[in-house]
Amino acid sequence: MSTPRVRFAPSPTGYLHVGGARTALFNWLYARHTGGTHVLRIEDTDRERSTEEHTRVILDGLTWLGIDWDEGPYFQGAYASRHQADAERLLAEGKAYRCFCTREELDAQRAKAEAAGVAFRYDRRCLGLTSQQIDEQLRSKAPSTIRFIMGDGEIAWDDAVHGTISFQGRDLDDFVILRSDKSAIYNLAVVSDDIAMNITHVIRGDDHISNTPKQIALYRALGHEPPVFAHVPMILGSDGKKLSKRHGATAVGDYQDQGILPAAMRNFLALLGWSPGGDREILPQDEMIRLFTLEGIQKKAAVFDTAKLEWMNGQYLSALPADALLQPVERQLAQMGVTATRDLRPIIDSVKARSRTILHVAEQVAVRLDPARSKLDPKGEALIRKMGAAFNSHLNLAAAALELIGPAEWDADHLLAGLKSVAESQGLKLGDVMQPVRVALTGSTVSEPVNELLAVVGREHSLRRLEQFARRRVEV
RNA sequence: GGCGCUAUCGUCUAGGGGACUAGGACGGGGCCCUCUCAAGGCCCAAACACGGGUUCGAAUCCCGUUAGCGCUACCA
Numbered sequence A: 001m002s003t004p005r006v007r008f009a010p011s012p013t014g015y016l017h018v019g020g021a022r023t024a025l026f027n028w029l030y031a032r033h034t035g036g037t038h039v040l041r042i043e044d045t046d047r048e049r050s051t052e053e054h055t056r057v058i059l060d061g062l063t064w065l066g067i068d069w070d071e072g073p074y075f076q077g078a079y080a081s082r083h084q085a086d087a088e089r090l091l092a093e094g095k096a097y098r099c100f101c102t103r104e105e106l107d108a109q110r111a112k113a114e115a116a117g118v119a120f121r122y123d124r125r126c127l128g129l130t131s132q133q134i135d136e137q138l139r140s141k142a143p144s145t146i147r148f149i150m151g152d153g154e155i156a157w158d159d160a161v162h163g164t165i166s167f168q169g170r171d172l173d174d175f176v177i178l179r180s181d182k183s184a185i186y187n188l189a190v191v192s193d194d195i196a197m198n199i200t201h202v203i204r205g206d207d208h209i210s211n212t213p214k215q216i217a218l219y220r221a222l223g224h225e226p227p228v229f230a231h232v233p234m235i236l237g238s239d240g241k242k243l244s245k246r247h248g249a250t251a252v253g254d255y256q257d258q259g260i261l262p263a264a265m266r267n268f269l270a271l272l273g274w275s276p277g278g279d280r281e282i283l284p285q286d287e288m289i290r291l292f293t294l295e296g297i298q299k300k301a302a303v304f305d306t307a308k309l310e311w312m313n314g315q316y317l318s319a320l321p322a323d324a325l326l327q328p329v330e331r332q333l334a335q336m337g338v339t340a341t342r343d344l345r346p347i348i349d350s351v352k353a354r355s356r357t358i359l360h361v362a363e364q365v366a367v368r369l370d371p372a373r374s375k376l377d378p379k380g381e382a383l384i385r386k387m388g389a390a391f392n393s394h395l396n397l398a399a400a401a402l403e404l405i406g407p408a409e410w411d412a413d414h415l416l417a418g419l420k421s422v423a424e425s426q427g428l429k430l431g432d433v434m435q436p437v438r439v440a441l442t443g444s445t446v447s448e449p450v451n452e453l454l455a456v457v458g459r460e461h462s463l464r465r466l467e468q469f470a471r472r473r474v475e476v
Numbered sequence B: 001g002g003c004g005c006u007a008u009c010g011u012c013u014a015g016g017g018g019a020c021u022a023g024g025a026c027g028g029g030g031c032c033c034u035c036u037c038a039a040g041g042c043c044c045a046a047a048c049a050c051g052g053g054u055u056c057g058a059a060u061c062c063c064g065u066u067a068g069c070g071c072u073a074c075c076a
Helices: A018-034 A052-065 A076-092 A103-116 A131-139 A186-196 A206-221 A252-257 A262-270 A285-291 A306-319 A322-336 A345-354 A358-369 A378-387 A389-403 A412-425 A430-442 A450-457 A459-475
Strands: A005-008 A037-042 A071-075 A096-099 A145-148 A154-159 A163-168 A176-178 A201-205 A228-232
Touching: A005 A018, A005 A201, A018 A037, A018 A052, A018 A201, A018 A228, A018 A252, A018 A262, A018 A285, A037 A052, A052 A252, A052 A262, A071 A076, A076 A096, A076 A145, A076 A176, A076 A186, A096 A131, A145 A206, A154 A206, A154 A228, A163 A206, A176 A186, A186 A206, A201 A206, A206 A228, A252 A262, A262 A285, A262 A306, A306 A345, A322 A345, A322 A358, A345 A358, A345 A450, A358 A430, A358 A450, A378 A389, A378 A430, A389 A412, A389 A430, A389 A459, A412 A430, A412 A450, A430 A450, A430 A459, A450 A459
Parallel strands: A005 A037, A037 A071, A201 A228
Antiparallel strands: A096 A145, A145 A176, A154 A163
């Protein structure tokens, strides 16, 4: 048996949607699992809506996710003459016919069917045209499309995720395969290209199930065996409706901007509608490839849960060394207008466990680079209010003790010892002196242990900020 | 309306006739750890849509009902 050839075939009419990204991921995983070939084909036959900008964004999105391809990108637009030839061949073989019905006529038929409460099905009026009538129309330059003759019989296939799916040909109508401008309609273009590119497995969204019987009929009419079809379920928004702009971020680029790591996104997307069986959640790429099967794909649509994505991102964030996080954090800082004045890695190490996104990491890094950037949050304010005068006196106590710790001793151990002894000597609990320091440096009651925070911020910045903060509180 | 697909905790899922008192994860609640938070550990609440079959036995197989979703273009 030859190795599988799969393709991801997005149309460049919008950004890379998470649903599309997952379809791409499944194709890629299947190719890598089986040692097959992953082909990328851009379906740009809708000239009205396709743009180069969209193509670029889609390619960038795939690359960001770590999905590569072995062939392509091919552009469907380049194969227009083959599509046309296929349509004309079907016409010549009597498997298709010219249709001179205008859009208005068709709309009227459709409206009539709807009013009568019946399913619209093209009434084949042009199938009955004599060759003289056809010649006459052609001579008068009347625009025409080519329609495919759908047989009445059953069309069934063994879907790799759904099992047997069957349609009755009589429920389908004679659909157009070639427009009056001689460009191919989607169903023909896809089949023509998939045949030409020797695609063996078509892995695509569930929403294509109703196209599949038409495409199978085309394969047969063109004299080819259909490939294996695997229809993967849709991705839904939190309200159970098809994921759309209404639900917030739907483009892969949005998640990149929000500070999601590609590995986390890939892991999350893989588990949305696919399961390796058992209880695995965090799956490294090689494991994913090793375990991936079409049988493991879920039949049911899945709701996109941002909270779980962020949890997973947090898992990757904590597990990754600061080195690996350096680049994305720097990029994020640049966007925030913050310049890194020193090695960021110790700071990243200090904050990453408490973060769920790169954005969150960058914000905390910025504050540790210069505590003057911190903003008082509601919890910080509440603590100041609650402690009253004690806040400042404890802060001053801590500042005085920290002042005694020289630059050479300014590390987490010495700082902890220093803070402990000042607390003890005043009969205070450690938290009584640490919390004011934390709020002064970060504006919040949440951070890494205060001694580590002081160490990472550095002596100079820390002491200056403590002094500033105490003064500011008095003035307010 | 027609055709098709689907149906296990709020969400992602495990489950392929007895191992089910239905397991894990996110989210929620509680406890431990602790200077705070996160991480981590422990614990709690939370589901087989409904009705019929088949079978000694059904979350698992079959049929219906209901609900949701998709398609129903000279879009892809």
